[in-house]
Amino acid sequence: MTDAVLHPDSGRAQAPAYLGSDGEAVDWVKIFLGFGGMVLGQFMAMLDIQIVASSLVQIQAGIGATSDEISWVQTIYLLAEVVIMPLTAYLTKMWGTRPFYVIAVIGFMVTSVATGLSTSVGVMIVFRALQGIFAGAMIPPIFATAMTVFPPERRVTANVIVGLIVTLAPTVGPTLGGHLTEALDWRWLFFINVPVGALVIFLVGRYGDFDRGNPDLAKGIDWWGLGLMTVFLLSMQYVLEEGSDEGWFQDDLILWLTVAAVLTGIAFIWRQLSYRQPIVSFTPFHDRNFSLGIVMIFISGASLFGGTFLLPIFLGQVRGFSSAEVGTTMLVSGLSMFLSAPIAGRLIRMVDVRVAMVVGFALAAWAIQLGVRVTDQWGFREFFVLQAVRGFGTMIAMIAAQQMAVSTLSVTEMKDASGLINLVRNVAGAIGLAMLSTILTHQSAVHYADLASALSVANPQGAAMFEGLTQMMTAGGLADPEGAARKAFSLMMHRQAATLSFGDAFGVLALGCWVAAALAVFAKPGKGVSLQGGGH
Incomplete structure (x- = not known):
């Protein structure tokens, strides 16, 4: 099939047969194989968000990272992924879905291997960021493909498949990652992408001829819009990821990045609405x-x-x-x-x-x-x-x-x-x-x-609870039963407060x-x- 639009054959009395742009009947086996390759690629890209979650301790020990540094192995992936997503529509229109997707998978495989071979936290963060860019490029095209290459009666099924990947990949990621690390090594969290990626490249490269690109879009790319969008999304995502831990606007970096996100976000939207060839269409x-x-x-x-x-x-x-x-x-x-x-x-x-x-x-x-x-x-x-x-x-x-x-x-x-x-x-x-x-x-x-205030030791209920705890600590033979009781009393209130907050x-x-x-x-x-x- 050479065109993303499928035209119904109005000459038939029965259910319409969908034809390609060359007038030939669509080969649904090829369509499903090509689409299946993209589904597998999306699953792999989304799986890698959480696959490291259960193995961060092992990765930290392997590359000699601190607790603060190792958290960036997850954060940087998400930051990079968000930046590329809005661009995928423009790039697939320019290059075509199949070439774009194959390039993204190759890049994902190469950066996965490089991440797995990293010996320092700095190198790993750089390659993990690049891996996130290619992963983000692999996620949106599948939904666009599902909604364009399938006739209306098949689109719900395709949509269900996409929904399954979105929900299932993050759920099984930590479990699969933990088993891989235990059976082999934490580096295989990244190496495993190579054989899977090779299968994706074969399926999409051979059967994923869904549309044709428009090279004219390479002329007049909105570089200013691209720069504004990058700053806007990176700033916003960083603030959202780290703001709570840093006390929000009490931290100067969070404050200034919020200002940067607001200003560049407004400028980016204005640029896309006014530029003749926007990189992100709000139509x-x-x-x-x-x-x-x-x-x-x-x-x-x-x-x-x-x-x-x-x-x-x-x-x-x-x-x-x-x-x-x-x-x-x-x-x-x-x-x-x-x-x-x-x-x-x-x-x-x-x-x-x-x-x-x-x-x-x-x-x-x-x-x-x-x-x-x-x-x-x-x-x-x-x-x-x-x-x-x-x-x-x-x-x-x-x-x-x-x-x-x-x-x-x-x-x-x-x-x-x-x-x-x-x-x-x-x-x-x-x-x-x-x-x-x-x-x-x-x-x-x-x-x-x-x-x-409600359970203070000054009121009867609080005093009764404190006395009971003190007796328990005394019976336990502790040297300072009253101090231990105060500590236990405070822990009980913290636990109850946390439960109420949930x-x-x-x-x-x-x-x-x-x-x-x-x-x-x-x-x-x-x-x-x-x-x-x-x-x-």
């Missing part, structure tokens, strides 16, 4: 469904990453679970999303996409809201329903939001829309994590102050999902993506 925002869809993709992204962020911290810090116990508990979310994907696809085909979004976000909101009542005794059983229903609802909401966002767009806008959707999802995750981190820190302090964080996440469910009502019913309008 899809003229469509009401796309604008609403972006809001809901943002909320579903924050819900997905936010829920994945809150549970491990609670289980580790409050319950004291081991890594294996946390992994076992968190497996419920991944399995729920994986198993619910076919059901979500069928539901979206059967009902109006707005109904699917309302149902998905309402289920996610109800499940997350269960966490408002969390106690310091919650574990696998108590979180089971929350995770299972949240995973099911989030999968429906995410797929439906993506489907609605592009349902009334033309084919020529798909690549721009895909880059924006993936960028918004990643930024939503970063904003969600930053917001939740701030809530946990702030509300924990507030709840501790409230508990300290309940507040779950409440904020649930509220966001309820808002998204309400917004879904205002979408227009989509009639499928127009198949007219030519190629890219």
